[in-house]
Amino acid sequence: MQMAAAKEAVAGAPLLTVNNIEVIYDHVILVLKGVSLEVPEGGVVALLGANGAGKTTTLKAISNLLRTERGEVTKGSIEFQGARVDSLSPNDLVKRGVIQVMEGRHCFEHLTVEENLLTGAYTRGGKRAEIDRDLQMVYGYFPRLKERRNAQAGYTSGGEQQMTAIGRALMSRPKMILLDEPSMGLAPQLVEEIFDIVKRLNQQEGVSILLAEQNTNIALKFATYGYILENGRVVMDGDAETLGSNEDVKEFYLGLSAGGRKSYRDVKHYKRRKRWLA
Amino acid sequence: PVWAAGEMVLPSLVYRTGAYAPNGVPFANGVSDYIALVNAKGGINGVKIKLVECETGYKTDVGVECYEKLKGEGATGAAVFNPLSTGITYQLIEKTWVDKVPVHSMGYGRTAAADGRVFKWTFNFPTTYWSQASAVIKYIGDQEGGMGNLKGKKIAHVFHNSPYGKEANPTLEILADKFGYELIMLPVDHPGQEQKATWLQIRRKKPDWVFMSGWGVMNQVAIKEAAAVNYPMDHFIGNWWSSTESDVLPAGDAAKGYKGANFHGAGADWALHGDILATLYGGDKAKAGGKNFGEVLYNRGIVNAVFSTEAIRTAMGKFGDKPLTGEQVRWGLENLDLTAARLKALGLEDFTNPVKVTCEDHETMGPVRIQQWDGGKWVYVSDWIKPMRNVVRPLVERAAAAYAQEKGITPRKCDGSD
Amino acid sequence: MLYREAGQFKSSYGADQAVFPIAQDRWFIAAAAVFAFVVVPLIADDYWLQAILIPLLVYALAALGLNVLTGYAGQLSLGTGGFMAVGAYMSYKITTAFPELNIIVVFLFSGLFSAAVGIVFGLPSLRIKGFYLAVATLAAQFFLIWLFNKVGWFYNYNPSGTIDAPPRAMLGVLITGAEAQPEVKYLTALSLLSVFALLTKNLVRSSVGRAWMAIRDMDIAAEIIGIRPLRTKLLAFAISSFICGVAGAELFALHFGSVETLAFDINLSFLILFMVIIGGLGSILGSILGAAFMVLMPIALTNLFVGGLGMQAVTAKHTEFMVFGGLIIFFLIVEPHGLARLWQIAKEKLRLWPFPY
Amino acid sequence: MSQPQKKIGDTLLKVEDISLSFGGVKAISGVSFEIKEQEILAIIGPNGAGKSSMLNVINGFYHPQEGTITYKGEARHQMRPHNAAKQGIARTFQNIALFKGMSTLDNIMTGRLLKMRRNFLWQALYWGPALKEELAHRERVEQIIDFLEIQAIRKTQVGRLPYGLQKRVELGRALAAEPDLLLLDEPMAGMNVEEKEDMCRFVLDVNDEFGTTIALIEHDMGVVMDISDRVVVLDYGRKIADGSPDEVRGNKNVIDAYLGVSHD
Amino acid sequence: MGVLNEFFVLPFLDIAEAPLFFIEVIIGGLSAGVMYSLVALGFVLIFKASGVFNFAQGVLALFAALTLVGIMEWGVPAPVALLLTAAVMVGLAFAVERLVLRPLVNQEHIILFMSTIGLAYFLEGLGDTLWGSNVKKLDIGIPEQSFEIGGVLLNQFELVAAATAGTLVAVLAVFFHYTRVGRALRAVADDHQAALSVGIPLKTIWVIVWSVAGIVALVAGIMWGSKSGVQFSLSLIALKALPVLILGGFTSVPGAIVGGLIIGVGEKIGEVYWGPALGGAIENWFAYVLALMFLVFRPQGLFGEKIIERV
Numbered sequence A: 001m002q003m004a005a006a007k008e009a010v011a012g013a014p015l016l017t018v019n020n021i022e023v024i025y026d027h028v029i030l031v032l033k034g035v036s037l038e039v040p041e042g043g044v045v046a047l048l049g050a051n052g053a054g055k056t057t058t059l060k061a062i063s064n065l066l067r068t069e070r071g072e073v074t075k076g077s078i079e080f081q082g083a084r085v086d087s088l089s090p091n092d093l094v095k096r097g098v099i100q101v102m103e104g105r106h107c108f109e110h111l112t113v114e115e116n117l118l119t120g121a122y123t124r125g126g127k128r129a130e131i132d133r134d135l136q137m138v139y140g141y142f143p144r145l146k147e148r149r150n151a152q153a154g155y156t157s158g159g160e161q162q163m164t165a166i167g168r169a170l171m172s173r174p175k176m177i178l179l180d181e182p183s184m185g186l187a188p189q190l191v192e193e194i195f196d197i198v199k200r201l202n203q204q205e206g207v208s209i210l211l212a213e214q215n216t217n218i219a220l221k222f223a224t225y226g227y228i229l230e231n232g233r234v235v236m237d238g239d240a241e242t243l244g245s246n247e248d249v250k251e252f253y254l255g256l257s258a259g260g261r262k263s264y265r266d267v268k269h270y271k272r273r274k275r276w277l278a
Numbered sequence B: 001p002v003w004a005a006g007e008m009v010l011p012s013l014v015y016r017t018g019a020y021a022p023n024g025v026p027f028a029n030g031v032s033d034y035i036a037l038v039n040a041k042g043g044i045n046g047v048k049i050k051l052v053e054c055e056t057g058y059k060t061d062v063g064v065e066c067y068e069k070l071k072g073e074g075a076t077g078a079a080v081f082n083p084l085s086t087g088i089t090y091q092l093i094e095k096t097w098v099d100k101v102p103v104h105s106m107g108y109g110r111t112a113a114a115d116g117r118v119f120k121w122t123f124n125f126p127t128t129y130w131s132q133a134s135a136v137i138k139y140i141g142d143q144e145g146g147m148g149n150l151k152g153k154k155i156a157h158v159f160h161n162s163p164y165g166k167e168a169n170p171t172l173e174i175l176a177d178k179f180g181y182e183l184i185m186l187p188v189d190h191p192g193q194e195q196k197a198t199w200l201q202i203r204r205k206k207p208d209w210v211f212m213s214g215w216g217v218m219n220q221v222a223i224k225e226a227a228a229v230n231y232p233m234d235h236f237i238g239n240w241w242s243s244t245e246s247d248v249l250p251a252g253d254a255a256k257g258y259k260g261a262n263f264h265g266a267g268a269d270w271a272l273h274g275d276i277l278a279t280l281y282g283g284d285k286a287k288a289g290g291k292n293f294g295e296v297l298y299n300r301g302i303v304n305a306v307f308s309t310e311a312i313r314t315a316m317g318k319f320g321d322k323p324l325t326g327e328q329v330r331w332g333l334e335n336l337d338l339t340a341a342r343l344k345a346l347g348l349e350d351f352t353n354p355v356k357v358t359c360e361d362h363e364t365m366g367p368v369r370i371q372q373w374d375g376g377k378w379v380y381v382s383d384w385i386k387p388m389r390n391v392v393r394p395l396v397e398r399a400a401a402a403y404a405q406e407k408g409i410t411p412r413k414c415d416g417s418d
Numbered sequence C: 001m002l003y004r005e006a007g008q009f010k011s012s013y014g015a016d017q018a019v020f021p022i023a024q025d026r027w028f029i030a031a032a033a034v035f036a037f038v039v040v041p042l043i044a045d046d047y048w049l050q051a052i053l054i055p056l057l058v059y060a061l062a063a064l065g066l067n068v069l070t071g072y073a074g075q076l077s078l079g080t081g082g083f084m085a086v087g088a089y090m091s092y093k094i095t096t097a098f099p100e101l102n103i104i105v106v107f108l109f110s111g112l113f114s115a116a117v118g119i120v121f122g123l124p125s126l127r128i129k130g131f132y133l134a135v136a137t138l139a140a141q142f143f144l145i146w147l148f149n150k151v152g153w154f155y156n157y158n159p160s161g162t163i164d165a166p167p168r169a170m171l172g173v174l175i176t177g178a179e180a181q182p183e184v185k186y187l188t189a190l191s192l193l194s195v196f197a198l199l200t201k202n203l204v205r206s207s208v209g210r211a212w213m214a215i216r217d218m219d220i221a222a223e224i225i226g227i228r229p230l231r232t233k234l235l236a237f238a239i240s241s242f243i244c245g246v247a248g249a250e251l252f253a254l255h256f257g258s259v260e261t262l263a264f265d266i267n268l269s270f271l272i273l274f275m276v277i278i279g280g281l282g283s284i285l286g287s288i289l290g291a292a293f294m295v296l297m298p299i300a301l302t303n304l305f306v307g308g309l310g311m312q313a314v315t316a317k318h319t320e321f322m323v324f325g326g327l328i329i330f331f332l333i334v335e336p337h338g339l340a341r342l343w344q345i346a347k348e349k350l351r352l353w354p355f356p357y
Numbered sequence D: 001m002s003q004p005q006k007k008i009g010d011t012l013l014k015v016e017d018i019s020l021s022f023g024g025v026k027a028i029s030g031v032s033f034e035i036k037e038q039e040i041l042a043i044i045g046p047n048g049a050g051k052s053s054m055l056n057v058i059n060g061f062y063h064p065q066e067g068t069i070t071y072k073g074e075a076r077h078q079m080r081p082h083n084a085a086k087q088g089i090a091r092t093f094q095n096i097a098l099f100k101g102m103s104t105l106d107n108i109m110t111g112r113l114l115k116m117r118r119n120f121l122w123q124a125l126y127w128g129p130a131l132k133e134e135l136a137h138r139e140r141v142e143q144i145i146d147f148l149e150i151q152a153i154r155k156t157q158v159g160r161l162p163y164g165l166q167k168r169v170e171l172g173r174a175l176a177a178e179p180d181l182l183l184l185d186e187p188m189a190g191m192n193v194e195e196k197e198d199m200c201r202f203v204l205d206v207n208d209e210f211g212t213t214i215a216l217i218e219h220d221m222g223v224v225m226d227i228s229d230r231v232v233v234l235d236y237g238r239k240i241a242d243g244s245p246d247e248v249r250g251n252k253n254v255i256d257a258y259l260g261v262s263h264d
Numbered sequence E: 001m002g003v004l005n006e007f008f009v010l011p012f013l014d015i016a017e018a019p020l021f022f023i024e025v026i027i028g029g030l031s032a033g034v035m036y037s038l039v040a041l042g043f044v045l046i047f048k049a050s051g052v053f054n055f056a057q058g059v060l061a062l063f064a065a066l067t068l069v070g071i072m073e074w075g076v077p078a079p080v081a082l083l084l085t086a087a088v089m090v091g092l093a094f095a096v097e098r099l100v101l102r103p104l105v106n107q108e109h110i111i112l113f114m115s116t117i118g119l120a121y122f123l124e125g126l127g128d129t130l131w132g133s134n135v136k137k138l139d140i141g142i143p144e145q146s147f148e149i150g151g152v153l154l155n156q157f158e159l160v161a162a163a164t165a166g167t168l169v170a171v172l173a174v175f176f177h178y179t180r181v182g183r184a185l186r187a188v189a190d191d192h193q194a195a196l197s198v199g200i201p202l203k204t205i206w207v208i209v210w211s212v213a214g215i216v217a218l219v220a221g222i223m224w225g226s227k228s229g230v231q232f233s234l235s236l237i238a239l240k241a242l243p244v245l246i247l248g249g250f251t252s253v254p255g256a257i258v259g260g261l262i263i264g265v266g267e268k269i270g271e272v273y274w275g276p277a278l279g280g281a282i283e284n285w286f287a288y289v290l291a292l293m294f295l296v297f298r299p300q301g302l303f304g305e306k307i308i309e310r311v
Ligand SMILES: Nc1ncnc2c1ncn2[C@@H]1O[C@H](COP(=O)(O)OP(=O)(O)OP(=O)(O)O)[C@@H](O)[C@H]1O
Pocket: A025, A026, A029, A031, A049, A050, A051, A052, A053, A054, A055, A056, A057, A058, A069, A071, A103, A214, D160, D161, D162, D163, D164, D165, D190
């Protein structure tokens, strides 16, 4: 609805354009009902929405992992750097610089933490020195991983796995990262750190980011632009500040009521629900 | 399907696929060539034989399916079933007496069926595993210079660990008691691709003779292993399912000297073969060779087909020259008298022994001959050896009686009343 | 828009838990039952009954048994042939020892023996999982077959080493043996299958079934919520081998009439497993559909190639192998969760019809 | 609505000097704390601090090398998880551990397994006492479903549910066991504020209405501070703080090790 | 008493009586074990790299051997025929990837297992159609003479087999553990989807492993085929590899060889010394029981990757 406005709001040419896609799982379950969005070169775009809104599905549609879940894009198109990428394999996409950090970690259980990280550099071939340097960079970001480098990933804690998954994606030197709930299961300190890392990547290396995140607070803090998804449709979009100051967003995504942040203890027995679309 | 008038159906259960295809293919070719020849010459007394092949893959359940499909085929139903597998034979024995179609399991199947009083619908002439075992022991005794010399000798039985492979055991045991040789039992599990342990034991126990009831790949491996432990090949005798071209060829030179039992000739030097070559292959030997022409199992297929057609011919003597029902063919089988003269007329002089079936004796206990692989072909190294009827027949009758009791069958009297 | 659940409200949990909550389904099932129990025996000939339907029903029962273990409890097993052999050989022993005993009772007792054996061979499942367990169950397969081959007592020492089903009647009607009518055998197999299918359905929708599925889906979590893994798994082994044992007894007494151990060799184990996977793991209907697929498809292909296209028997067989293999892969690609799931999707589509989704 | 005054009772579970290591990795070293009846205890700490391991120790999945656990006044040794369940300990998992092939309803029904008595023969008949029992439990489960507001997904296979709903179903399964002690491992990870509010409401209601004692691990400080009665902080396997939310929030060690900036 | 004697005394007396023969049994076991390892290796490769329990491995060996013999029958010299066959196996790998694995990516193990059954049927039909079902002699010139050293009988063929298996295992073990592709293979086995997401090209990986497994199958086919002739039964050798597989671990290349040796020696000793007391032919189940005993202590096999149990 506000596509025009969106275009104005973001600077730079769109790096990724998702054009009115529709996704069906298992031939019968319609999940995305026409989602459009754009990520500008060098932008950080947040994808917000309740559970089951279709954030993960959108990201998987972009990274082409849908097919492995018996889902398919039945309508619309996806363009990256102006070229259509809907039919590329995930591997080609990674080569072009689009990588996804999957929700729920998905580490390679039997590989050690370090081996996990190295698999991230698969597409880069055998450039030993460079890869080593990046490995050190990831360890720099996540010192905990360095300590646990020789542990089998399957036996590391939830947070450690999350770090491994993010670090693994960084190892591919992407142009664009699709981040699916990076903050999940991370200690608050680390959440901040991760977003700092994201920001640094974005600003120093020009990596663009599409971020699906439940932690709206922090997502809007770091993102330049946001889309709100509900029931498989984009119901609202705008730049981060506009969204952040919208009353509904405030109430339902940021947990702020008119009188500032309300306590979780107080929401107990009553509940008002609002949805943009029925 | 539409059946031409004056045609009768002979079902042929074959296995041209699966683990045993190397054995099934030549056999099936022998049968089909012979029937083609008969038809080319105008059929049996003018009645054409329609051979309907059904592929079983040597699987029992598929065999049963084939049987059910073919038993009513044609205007008069199937003439006679040759199940070509012990497992399938067992299934059919019972079914056939309800459906009134005879089964002929030639040299395999249920040995007790030799007692025709209990097994009215089942035939297993010209001979059985039990008879064969006794004949082989006779041969060994002969080689040792007389049955008396068997005392203290060691004979090993290497057998496929299945009811088929174990068939010869009781006979061998009884004979061991009788002649005083030591019997070493060495079962080999299906499929038998790995027989190190067996042949190590042979190397250790050094039996004077090894008799083998093998099947399929087990034979080829056994022959190789025997060579590998330097066992003297001419003291190694296979039964008639263990002495075919497929068994010796893969072993190459190692197989030279290996012996086997048989109840018919090997090679293509009979008049009938010439006939087939000329009529069906236009004299093209290479083409015929591709169809296993003259191989042991091809010839066995011919023998089998001869028995079937001759039984039909016999039955026609009674019921007239027209397509016959299974019941009528059964009569033909039971009254089959295949004389030497008839064999000669068929172009099979001395190819197999004359056979005369009776109501009591569905086996006839025909003689067995020992052949030896000379590296390129099988050659006879013995004369026809008669099995020891006095040992085998009581065993047969006992087993048949037990079966009759279990099933509640009253044996026939064989006095013409039934 | 005939297939709708709209307008069918369930007013109690009991109604909601019914096997077929939708009226159309109930009608369909009733019609199918009438067809199977009444129409088929009237119209089918010997070939259909003896060569196709009876084995189909028997295999379906075995598949049902294996589905309990593999589909519901998640324990992959390749010992089915062995457990069926126990059923077959024990039924032979029992019925020859007690000729007066009703043959159905004999079947059930043989099932009990099989269950006991199943429990013993299920013990390693506490520690061994997945394909490791599958291969380990081959120990059962090979050992049992060896045993029945080796020990004369099991086949009453008869020299041929095979067992033959003696004629047995119930209420004066012959059920086993050569003289028994194919229709009677068919109805016996069908009744047993129906009863067991119903009982199994009940089991899997009660707490036992849920415990099995919990173990299957995530055994650690299951243990943590209080399910005792060993007991649950052993119960699955027991019930599964019970059913397989009965199926083995049927295979012997109703279908073959005379068997040697070869009939229960490893190929049978594989065959039943294929049925379960193709039909649908964790689905009662799937067991039956899978059995139908594996029994009917090769026959249909042979008949098509030989009868329809006039191919040589061998060429037909080779082609059949290729086509059959291709079909398996094709069906898996279309729907990895088996024919039962395909059927369900078809129903779902029907429900939405004429809209695509 | 008047809130019943919560009364925190005696010690329900006491953890003393627990040490747990895997090969060379020391996951927990010498940790002691108690959980009192009807309290909501939060366990927090950086990633890899040993929080989940602690829950695993409590419900018998891990066996600590040292230390004792006293539950309901009895010391336990080498307990198997299903025994813990029998004694009234239920939990949810950090990596969702639902039974993926089953529907929501069935998943929650598994939670009641320990309460079902009829043996499999009755169940095979699905009739008489077995049916009655089944329906009675179904009724209870439906209450839980209503309570968690997941009626709409009752018959959906849980593997297909979005993450947040799965967490909810998991909570449902744990509640179905009517536990005395409920262990929650990051129940609110991956949820937005609205959903967290829901979850908090469920947790608080369970605690109030059924008097269930709750130990939860959570990284969202807002949630922890708002709903817990007491907080235990772990770092590198050691306990570094234990006290009321306010005490912990101000604790210097905690800020350094975990919070980074102080949270309001 | 008699039974105890037969099981616990006589066999050992037997061993003590003829130590040289005992050594021969062990050597026999080792050489049989090597042959099992060759087959097991193919399974391990594919399982390790794609989590597929490849039911078609035996048929693959048969198909390879058939192709080799078939090509040699055209009069092509053995080395060229070998190369051509290897090329056919690589082609097959491409086909399998495209037609079977790709559409089934990310499916459960058992589904993939089932699809290989479809493949087995298909290849069986194809092999028969192309090359016929006669037994064919395979002779690529491996010497077969036996000779005695110090009273112990050795066979040249078996020595060649051992050397081949040893080399294969060493090369493959190194490949898996120390190369980038090897690491990617292991990643794929753990999680197809995640592997895709980090850009590991599943297609390439699968083609590589299936090609390697096809070539290993060719080697196994040659070894076994020389022994028994090339025929359908060759596909049944897969069964002999299964106990080896669980004992050594589904995922371990060295496990395949060690497992093979243990099973080989174990079952030969069992058969020769304890077999007679039990009536013989105990080898088959004995191998499984032996493997089971190891499994009870190590559920993932001797060298298999530890099964990760966590919540
Ligand atoms: N493989 C699948 N098969 C069928 N339906 C699916 C599948 N994956 C997701 N869905 C459905 O698609 C919808 C959107 O799911 P998705 O995972 O994209 O949501 P989400 O916005 O990422 O939610 P969350 O915040 O919980 O991660 C949900 O209703 C879910 O049930």
